[in-house]
Amino acid sequence: MRRFASFHIDMSRFASLHIDMGLIRKYLRAILNARRLLITTFLLCFALMIYLPFTMIALRSIGRGWFGRLWLPPELTLDWYKWAVEVTNIVDISKNTLVIAVLAVTMSTLIGIPTGWAFGRRRIPGKEVLMSMILLPRMIPPIAYALGVAQIFYRLHLVDTHFGVALAHVAICAPYAILVLSATFEGLDERILEAGSVCGASPVRNFFHVVLPLILPGILSSMIFTFTTSYNEFTLTLMTYGKDTVTLPVRTYLAIGEGYWEVTSAMSIILVVPSILVLFMIQRQVAPEKLVGGFKGV
Amino acid sequence: MSETSKTMIELREVTKRYGDLVANDHITLKIRAGELMTLLGPSGCGKTTALRCITGHNIPDEGQVWIDGHNVTEVPTHKRELGMVFQNFALFPHMTVFDNVGFPLMIRRVDKAERQERVMEALRLIRMAEYADHYPRQLSGGQQQRVGLARALVYRPKVLLLDEPLSNLDAKLREEMRFEIRDLIDRLGITAVYVTHDQAEALALSDRVAVMHRGHIEQVGTPDEIYDCPQSRFVADFIGLSDFIAGTVSEVFAEQGTALLRANGLEITVPATPEMSPGQRALLFIRPNNVVLLPSTHEEGTNVFDGLVDKMTYLGDRNDYRVAVGESLELRVQTDGKVRFGVGERVKVRLPTSLCRLILE
Numbered sequence: 001m002r003r004f005a006s007f008h009i010d011m012s013r014f015a016s017l018h019i020d021m022g023l024i025r026k027y028l029r030a031i032l033n034a035r036r037l038l039i040t041t042f043l044l045c046f047a048l049m050i051y052l053p054f055t056m057i058a059l060r061s062i063g064r065g066w067f068g069r070l071w072l073p074p075e076l077t078l079d080w081y082k083w084a085v086e087v088t089n090i091v092d093i094s095k096n097t098l099v100i101a102v103l104a105v106t107m108s109t110l111i112g113i114p115t116g117w118a119f120g121r122r123r124i125p126g127k128e129v130l131m132s133m134i135l136l137p138r139m140i141p142p143i144a145y146a147l148g149v150a151q152i153f154y155r156l157h158l159v160d161t162h163f164g165v166a167l168a169h170v171a172i173c174a175p176y177a178i179l180v181l182s183a184t185f186e187g188l189d190e191r192i193l194e195a196g197s198v199c200g201a202s203p204v205r206n207f208f209h210v211v212l213p214l215i216l217p218g219i220l221s222s223m224i225f226t227f228t229t230s231y232n233e234f235t236l237t238l239m240t241y242g243k244d245t246v247t248l249p250v251r252t253y254l255a256i257g258e259g260y261w262e263v264t265s266a267m268s269i270i271l272v273v274p275s276i277l278v279l280f281m282i283q284r285q286v287a288p289e290k291l292v293g294g295f296k297g298v
Numbered sequence: 299m300s301e302t303s304k305t306m307i308e309l310r311e312v313t314k315r316y317g318d319l320v321a322n323d324h325i326t327l328k329i330r331a332g333e334l335m336t337l338l339g340p341s342g343c344g345k346t347t348a349l350r351c352i353t354g355h356n357i358p359d360e361g362q363v364w365i366d367g368h369n370v371t372e373v374p375t376h377k378r379e380l381g382m383v384f385q386n387f388a389l390f391p392h393m394t395v396f397d398n399v400g401f402p403l404m405i406r407r408v409d410k411a412e413r414q415e416r417v418m419e420a421l422r423l424i425r426m427a428e429y430a431d432h433y434p435r436q437l438s439g440g441q442q443q444r445v446g447l448a449r450a451l452v453y454r455p456k457v458l459l460l461d462e463p464l465s466n467l468d469a470k471l472r473e474e475m476r477f478e479i480r481d482l483i484d485r486l487g488i489t490a491v492y493v494t495h496d497q498a499e500a501l502a503l504s505d506r507v508a509v510m511h512r513g514h515i516e517q518v519g520t521p522d523e524i525y526d527c528p529q530s531r532f533v534a535d536f537i538g539l540s541d542f543i544a545g546t547v548s549e550v551f552a553e554q555g556t557a558l559l560r561a562n563g564l565e566i567t568v569p570a571t572p573e574m575s576p577g578q579r580a581l582l583f584i585r586p587n588n589v590v591l592l593p594s595t596h597e598e599g600t601n602v603f604d605g606l607v608d609k610m611t612y613l614g615d616r617n618d619y620r621v622a623v624g625e626s627l628e629l630r631v632q633t634d635g636k637v638r639f640g641v642g643e644r645v646k647v648r649l650p651t652s653l654c655r656l657i658l659e
Contacts, residue, residue, distance in 0.1 A: 191388040194355055197375040198382040198459075199402040199449065206376075209401070213392045 054272075061265035080266035087263065088251055090270065096162065097231060097247040103166035104230035105223050108173040112222055115174075116181025121188070131182075138175040145171075146239040153240050160242020168236040173226040180225060184218025221282075228278055305364075306331040306489040307352060307457060312361035314347050321347040323513040324361070334483055334490040338500040339510035340536065345493045348510070349461055352491060354378050366456050376405075381450030381488075385462040387442040389434040395421070395445050396430040402453045420448040423482065440471045447479070451486065458483065458490040464499065476502055497537045501525060509533050531657055534583045541589065541629045543582040550574050556651060562624035567600050568654045581657040586632040588653040591619065594644040601654075605629070605647040607639050623647050 060066060061080050063073020084090055118124060119131065137145070149168050150159065158164030188211065196206040234249040241250055248271045255264040307329040314322040321344045329335045337345035350356035351363055354375035362371045370378055381402075389398050397404075400417045408416070421427040424444040434442055443463055450458055463479070464472040480503050483490050494500055500507050501521040508518045511532045517524060528534035531542065545561025550570050557570040559582055568582060596602065608628065609620040617638065619631040629647065639645055 189386070189388065191384050191386055192390060194353075194375075195382065195384060195388040195390070195449075196401075197355075198353055198378075198380050200376050200379070200405040200453075201401075202374075202376050205405060209405075210390060 057265045057268050060262055061269050063262075080262040081270070083260070083263045084255075084266040084270060088255060088267065090248075090251070090267070093246050093248055093251050096245050097249075099162045100166045100169065100237075100245070100247060101227050101230040103162060104169035104173050105226045107166065107170045108177040108226040109219065109223055111170070111174045112177025112181045112226075113219070115178045116183075117185050119178065119182035120185030131179075134178055135175045137171045142172060142233075142235040146235050149236065150239040159240050160245050162245055165237055165240050165245050165247070166230070168240045169230040169233050171236065172233065173229050176225045176229055177222045180222040181218055184215050184222075187218075188214055224278060224282060228275060231274065303330045303332065305329065306366055307335075307491065308362075308364040309348065309351065310362040310364065312348065312351050312358045312363065314344075314351060314356055314358050320513050322351065322358070325513075325515055327508055327515060327518065329489060329491060331489050332487050333505040334480070334492060334503060336492040336494060336500040336504040336507045337510055338494060338497060338507050338536075340495055343510040344513040345495075345510045346461060347513075349459055349491060349493050352457075353380060353382060353459060379455050380457050380459055381453070381455035382459040383443065383446045383450050383461065383463040385465055387434070387439070387446045387466070389442055389445055389449070391434055393433075394430065395426065395432050395434070395437070398434065398445055399448045399452050401449065406453060408453075416452055417448075420452040423451070424448045424478075439467050440475060443467065443475065444478075447482065451482070451488070454486070454488075456489065458488050460490060460492045462494055463492075465494070465496065472499070479503065501537070509536065511536070527655065528583070529657065531581055531583075534655070534657070539586045539630060539632070540583045541586055541631075543584075543627065545580060545582060547574055547576055547578045547580050549576055557656075559656070562627045564603055564624045564627075566649060566654065567651050568656055569651060571656065571658070573658065574656070579659040581659060582654050583657065584649055584654050586618075586630040587616070588650060589629060589631040590648040590650065591621070591631055591633055591637060591639060592646040592648060594646055596646045599648070601649040601651060603647050603649075605645050607641050607643045607645055610639065610641055621645065621647055 059073055062076050062078065064075040064077045064079070066073030115134075119127065124130065146168075149171070153159045153164050153168070156164075158167065192214070193206060193210060196210040197203070201209060232249065233247075234253065237245075237247050237250050238253070241247065246254075248267070252264060252267045252271055255267055258264075305328045307327075309325050309327045312322050312325045313320065323344075325344070325348055327335075327348075337348055339345045347356060351358050352365070354363075354370070354373060358371065362369055364370065365378060390401065393401065396417055399420050400413050403413045403416060418427060418430070421430060424447055426441060426444055426448065429437065429441065429445075434445065437445065443466075446463070460479070464475050467475060476499060492500075492503060501524070504521055506518060506520055507524050509516045509524060509532075517529050517533050519527075524533065525537055528537060534540045534542070543559075543561045543564075543566070545559040545566070547557055548560045548565070549558040551557065552570065555570050556567050557574055559566045559568050559580060561582065566582060574580075591605075592602070594604070603623050605621040605623045607619055608622050611618040612635075613632075614635065616632050616634055619633070619639065621629050621631050623629050631647065
């Protein structure tokens with residue numbers, strides 16, 4: 001960490017920016033185009049809304065003596081990250097977060113596969129009502145039932161256990177898994193399975209050569225979605241965590257209360273990195289159109 | 299196809315029920331080795347159910363299915379050594395054309411070199427060799443179905459089953475593919491069962507046709523038997539166009555081989571059949587293009603009746619008339635494009651005796 005501890009940027013470099021009038025005229029003309037103006041304004045507002053707070057936090061996490069008034073912090077430093085790691089025990093917390101997320105993903109997938117299969121491939125009376133009931137925990141704010149969860153978990157001694165926190169997460173992760181997987185299984189064409197068996201594939205080989213490759217993208221996307229849901233979850237964790245099960249979002253929240261804004265900012269950035277990695281993975285490794293709904297309509 | 303050639307597929311009294319619906323009601327059918335048998339009928343007639351009993355996707359509630367001398371009624375699909383072409387193509391979307399066609403060989407653990415050779419041979423057979431690396435979604439419907447054919451034929455199954463293989467293709471392509479399929483089957487000498495609701499397809503392709511209706515087989519015969527001598531009103535109605543005249547047999551002239559049918563105030567001379575007797579109810583049917591339209595000045599004769607043109611539709615190569623005849627009869631008549639009568643015109647209608655067919659009730 002030593003060599004990253006602190007470094008300086010020469011601010012004078014930003015003062016002597018070369019101004020290209022031709023380019024500015026070109027941009028003005030483009031902006032004046034009414035339709036483009038609308039889109040530009042919209043995108044600008046969107047970017048401001050989403051990225052300005054995030055930029056502030058990013059800058060605060062690497063700046064020293066910066067109060068948001070100057071363009072850039074007067075002095076750049078990685079000290080706050082060092083603090084975050086040392087003071088908040090971030091390694092253990094990350095481990096908690098991951099263990100809980102993996103547990104929640106596992107449970108949600110195990111629930112989601114048979115339930116999604118039933119919803120996607122079987123005729124069930126009152127399917128719509130059942131589906132709404134399953135989606136309900138996703139639709140209503142978790143804070144509305146978090147207290148109930150906490151009460152029950154205290155009784156069952158599930159509070160402050162990885163399994164307990166993960167179980168609370170399942171309430172909002174499983175609906176995702178069921179939704180995505182039922183769409184995946186619904187898109188699995190019966191005729192293709194029949195084609196496999198006519199071609200001579202036994203049910204076992206049909207499963208491995210035909211069914212599995214077709215549903216794998218759906219299962220993968222369900223796992224990614226449930227992982228990020230559990231990883232991001234705050235309310236339900238807050239009501240069920242204890243000293244051994246602090247997660248990254250909860251620790252970040254606590255850090256705000258402790259008043260060290262720079263450290264909190266550094267933690268926020270650390271919190272965001274895995275989500276961005278997951279997003280990158282979705283974009284690059286798996287074709288997004290294959291993620292939702294499997295191979296429907298082929 | 300001689301009568302003595304061996305039976306490849308046999309359905310014996312096959313019954314399949316879905317709840318209260320009897321989809322196949324004691325169906326018995328023998329399909330000879332090397333012939334193309336079409337199961338023809340409207341949707342819901344049980345033709346697909348019968349096909350699925352052959353593939354093993356349906357287990358009959360009663361009866362037996364025999365393939366190549368073995369009772370396969372309880373044998374699972376994957377052990378029946380069949381090839382099948384599906385209406386929606388049913389190619390494996392995650393595999394290339396090559397892997398799709400190679401799938402049956404891969405399952406049968408054919409080694410790589412031989413697999414390569416046989417897949418490419420099958421692809422050349424359907425002129426798709428240059429598409430080996432494509433995925434099904436990159437192909438047109440006709441190309442996908444050709445790949446489906448190659449996949450079904452690549453391991454030389456004893457039996458090829460085709461479930462409405464052309465109904466997802468456009469009209470022109472359908473006709474081309476019809477010849478292509480027939481040609482392939484002839485070249486490979488394979489036994490084929492073809493399911494369709496399209497009578498033109500059935501007549502053009504088949505060695506024999508089994509017409510199905512409400513879970514029964516109504517009639518089995520060569521295309522011309524089915525077309526010229528339908529044995530039930532349903533078959534006559536379903537295949538081609540027909541005029542029906544219901545009446546009563548009034549006299550039988552055994553020595554002339556004719557009989558007299560009284561219907562709608564007309565007396566129609568029809569060919570006699572051995573089992574015919576006076577007083578019997580009978581249904582006469584004749585194809586609209588076999589009915590002759592004559593000018594009203596034409597002399598009287600056997601089966602010549604007065605008529606009045608109600609409607610006329612120009613169809614390019616032919617004219618389609620509705621002609622009122624007798625008390626309450628409306629006949630559909632098709633003539634070639636050169637014969638023209640106007641609406642409201644008085645005409646004479648002749649029903650040639652030899653072209654009248656009777657279905658006794």
